[in-house]
Amino acid sequence: MEGVDYLADERKKAEFDVNEMKIVWAGSRHNFELSDRISKLVANDPGFSKEGRTMLPRKELFKNTLRKATYAWKRIIELRLSEEEAAKLRHFVDEPAFTDLHWGMFIPAIKGQGTDEQQKKWLPLAYKMQIIGCYAQTELGHGSNVQGLETTATFDPQTDEFVIHSPTLTSSKWWPGGLGKVSTHAVVYARLITNGKDYGINGFIVQLRSLEDHKPLPGVTVGDIGLKFGNGAYNTMDNGVLRFDHVRIPRDQMLMRVSQVTREGKYVQSDVPRQLLYGTMVYVRQTIVSDASNALSRAVCIATRYSAVRRQFGSQNGGQEIQVIDYKTQQNRLFPLLASAYAFRFVGEWLKWLYTDVTQRLQANDFSTLPEAHACTAGLKSLTTTATADGIEECRKLCGGHGYLCSSGLPELFAVYVPACTYEGDNTVLLLQVARFLMKTVSQLGSGKKPVGTIAYMGRIEHLMQCRSDVKQAKDWLKPSAVVEAFEARAARMSVACAQNLSKFDNPEEGFAELAADLAEAAVAHCQLIVVSKFIEKLQQDIPGEGVKQQLEVLCGIYYLFLLHKHQGDFLGTGYITSKQASLANDQLRALYSQLRPNAISLVDAFNYTDHFLDSILGRYDGNVYPKLYEAAWKDPLNQSDIADGFHEYIRPLLKQQLRTARL
Numbered sequence: 001m002e003g004v005d006y007l008a009d010e011r012k013k014a015e016f017d018v019n020e021m022k023i024v025w026a027g028s029r030h031n032f033e034l035s036d037r038i039s040k041l042v043a044n045d046p047g048f049s050k051e052g053r054t055m056l057p058r059k060e061l062f063k064n065t066l067r068k069a070t071y072a073w074k075r076i077i078e079l080r081l082s083e084e085e086a087a088k089l090r091h092f093v094d095e096p097a098f099t100d101l102h103w104g105m106f107i108p109a110i111k112g113q114g115t116d117e118q119q120k121k122w123l124p125l126a127y128k129m130q131i132i133g134c135y136a137q138t139e140l141g142h143g144s145n146v147q148g149l150e151t152t153a154t155f156d157p158q159t160d161e162f163v164i165h166s167p168t169l170t171s172s173k174w175w176p177g178g179l180g181k182v183s184t185h186a187v188v189y190a191r192l193i194t195n196g197k198d199y200g201i202n203g204f205i206v207q208l209r210s211l212e213d214h215k216p217l218p219g220v221t222v223g224d225i226g227l228k229f230g231n232g233a234y235n236t237m238d239n240g241v242l243r244f245d246h247v248r249i250p251r252d253q254m255l256m257r258v259s260q261v262t263r264e265g266k267y268v269q270s271d272v273p274r275q276l277l278y279g280t281m282v283y284v285r286q287t288i289v290s291d292a293s294n295a296l297s298r299a300v301c302i303a304t305r306y307s308a309v310r311r312q313f314g315s316q317n318g319g320q321e322i323q324v325i326d327y328k329t330q331q332n333r334l335f336p337l338l339a340s341a342y343a344f345r346f347v348g349e350w351l352k353w354l355y356t357d358v359t360q361r362l363q364a365n366d367f368s369t370l371p372e373a374h375a376c377t378a379g380l381k382s383l384t385t386t387a388t389a390d391g392i393e394e395c396r397k398l399c400g401g402h403g404y405l406c407s408s409g410l411p412e413l414f415a416v417y418v419p420a421c422t423y424e425g426d427n428t429v430l431l432l433q434v435a436r437f438l439m440k441t442v443s444q445l446g447s448g449k450k451p452v453g454t455i456a457y458m459g460r461i462e463h464l465m466q467c468r469s470d471v472k473q474a475k476d477w478l479k480p481s482a483v484v485e486a487f488e489a490r491a492a493r494m495s496v497a498c499a500q501n502l503s504k505f506d507n508p509e510e511g512f513a514e515l516a517a518d519l520a521e522a523a524v525a526h527c528q529l530i531v532v533s534k535f536i537e538k539l540q541q542d543i544p545g546e547g548v549k550q551q552l553e554v555l556c557g558i559y560y561l562f563l564l565h566k567h568q569g570d571f572l573g574t575g576y577i578t579s580k581q582a583s584l585a586n587d588q589l590r591a592l593y594s595q596l597r598p599n600a601i602s603l604v605d606a607f608n609y610t611d612h613f614l615d616s617i618l619g620r621y622d623g624n625v626y627p628k629l630y631e632a633a634w635k636d637p638l639n640q641s642d643i644a645d646g647f648h649e650y651i652r653p654l655l656k657q658q659l660r661t662a663r664l
């Protein structure tokens with residue numbers, strides 16, 4: 001029945017002001033109004049329909065993406081949308097496209113690594129999309145190890161040009177999004193060679209295709225790398241392969257903010273750190289952290305609504321069966337994910353602040369916070385994307401068999417999201433960057449250098465190494481100070497243990513390689529401490545709205561107690577808590593699940609997602625799941641006829657043969 005809200009009873013149970021929670025989730029009233037307006041604009045425009053997306057063959061899918069991206073651009077111009085509004089529009093259009101890399105990496109790379117002159121020349125063209133660019137760093141043979149890239153850019157003083165060349169098969173650029181079929185230009189990362197000397201990696205703006213007929217320029221071989229995981233999903237993107245055969249570009253197309261090559265071929269290093277070459281990655285890692293809460297909340301919204309609709313077992317006297325959301329096992333799998341979505345939202349907000357702060361400092365030639373910004377963006381990118389990808393898959397399982405249908409929205413969401421664990425730095429490789437930062441911090445303790453920011457807790461190392469939890473009853477685990485100290489002590493002790501083990505090796509690099517698994521775990525502990533601390537700090541702010549703060553306290557408690565339960569080996573092993581205290585934490589966690597239960601549906605309503613954006617029959621706002629699933633099945637191309645194509649060739653002969661066999 002249309003128009004009936006099957007989740008109305010659930011919504012009546014809410015103990016808080018959902019509209020105020022929507023504002024907390026969005027970050028501000030302005031953000032809420034912006035998201036609300038743009039999501040509805042997209043949902044109501046047939047040009048952005050998602051119908052049949054998972055059924056399209058690659059070529060049609062890709063062409064459809066080109067159509068949508070061009071249409072989006074047209075609407076952005078017609079409606080005179082600001083950059084902020086355009087970014088929201090892209091978010092709600094909900095389809096990876098070449099434009100992501102153009103706006104998300106090509107332009108930021110020029111902004112971050114180009115000189116003022118270079119920016120003046122290239123940015124206006126890029127902003128008007130008169131050129132389309134991508135970020136060509138990864139090669140067939142090297143992705144994680146950026147210093148291992150093989151493409152060369154050799155300066156030719158005779159002509160004042162760089163010669164860009166791919167000397168080996170493994171030096172072929174491989175993976176860049178937007179490269180395969182669309183980009184006219186790329187920021188290409190290559191080894192800078194001048195006067196016979198290799199100065200390592202630098203970025204170069206290289207034109208790949210003609211702006212007239214889009215044909216690859218002489219010396220450029222370019223194409224798509226082939227079909228990727230999942231139906232639809234990331235196959236809307238033309239991840240590409242690119243080879244250069246001595247392609248010449250003018251010297252001034254080397255991005256020269258970090259280092260320069262003079263007309264005579266002299267290499268000059270600026271006074272800015274070389275790590276700024278990696279700046280675009282820091283920027284994107286920060287956006288990926290913000291985006292994790294979008295993806296996780298979407299999966300959680302679907303699984304929560306469906307868990308309230310779905311009933312299994314327990315019917316008495318012909319009454320209704322139990323809603324699966326009432327099973328403690330379902331709650332124990334679902335509610336920590338709901339809490340994680342909120343936790344990642346707040347840590348994403350904080351990271352955005354940190355990134356803005358470091359950018360302002362860099363502009364003023366203050367590079368002091370760069371290492372922390374790198375460690376935080378790398379570590380939180382790793383932590384949030386791993387948890388989100390795993391969380392989406394868990395949500396699929398939480399929806400039972402129906403979660404496996406594409407119409408649940410979950411398979412495609414997973415397929416689009418899961419490469420986030422790999423791109424912008426493999427998650428393990430990034431954790432090891434955090435571990436290096438932590439080991440450096442521990443080695444400098446006692447040197448007089450005071451740890452600040454997210455590692456300030458290391459400044460209290462003596463206390464953290466010997467303190468013990470004073471929790472005596474379950475509700476003591478609700479005290480923020482008890483929790484923060486627990487996570488600080490665990491992180492500090494794990495780091496110190498690694499540092500002590502490292503000191504047993506004569507060669508520190510050998511030690512680091514041998515202890516890498518422990519180091520990655522110490523990095524996870526440090527990153528979890530950041531997320532927990534930022535959630536607790538958020539709760540110390542003034543949060544208006546009846547019951548809103550209380551619900552956030554419940555979510556925060558679930559987030560950290562679930563982590564404490566899951567990693568209790570760390571907390572027990574480092575001696576901060578006793579097994580009795582671990583058991584009290586678990587008692588408190590169960591109590592919080594019961595407190596959250598009546599509010600679950602409203603807490604996912606607070607994400608304010610349209611049905612268009614969710615694109616899930618199981619996650620429909622009205623909970624009208626079964627009729628819509630039934631209806632959708634008949635839209636499958638296989639159901640266009642009663643008799644399947646291929647019946648006469650394959651099924652009929654089989655049936656005949658069986659008849660003959662039966663007669664024998």
Ligand SMILES: CCCCCCCCCCCCCCCCCCCCC/C=C/C(=O)SCCNC(=O)CCNC(=O)[C@H](O)C(C)(C)COP(=O)(O)OP(=O)(O)OC[C@H]1O[C@@H](n2cnc3c(N)ncnc32)[C@H](O)[C@@H]1OP(=O)(O)O
Binds near residue numbers: 069093105370
């Ligand atoms: C529908 C249409 C709409 C219409 C248009 C509308 C428009 C609206 C706008 C839309 C906007 C969309 C936005 C979308 C966002 C973008 C989407 C993202 C899609 C993702 C695509 C993916 C891209 C990629 O994957 S790009 C390639 C990424 N590659 C990697 O990440 C490689 C990982 N490896 C490394 O980073 C390095 O190799 C590393 C760090 C592992 C090792 O570095 P090293 O130099 O070899 O060695 P090391 O000794 O470890 O480090 C030396 C030193 O440097 C420090 N360091 C390292 N990295 C950094 C850093 N990044 N920053 C600062 N410092 C760094 C390190 O700590 C060491 O320091 P010291 O110890 O002090 O010496």
Ligand SMILES: Cc1cc2nc3c(=O)[nH]c(=O)nc-3n(C[C@H](O)[C@H](O)[C@H](O)COP(=O)(O)OP(=O)(O)OC[C@H]3O[C@@H](n4cnc5c(N)ncnc54)[C@H](O)[C@@H]3O)c2cc1C
Binds near residue numbers: 177234423
């Ligand atoms: C969908 C998608 C889009 C992409 N878009 C772009 C793009 O636009 N531009 C671009 O330049 N690139 C892009 N990439 C490439 C991406 O950045 C790389 O794939 C990524 O950095 C990982 O590198 P890799 O593939 O070399 O993995 P590898 O480094 O080969 O990883 C393989 C395994 O080795 C492990 N490993 C590697 N090094 C270490 C180590 N030191 N210690 C311990 N374990 C290690 C990893 O953990 C992993 O398990 C994209 C990739 C994908 C999947």
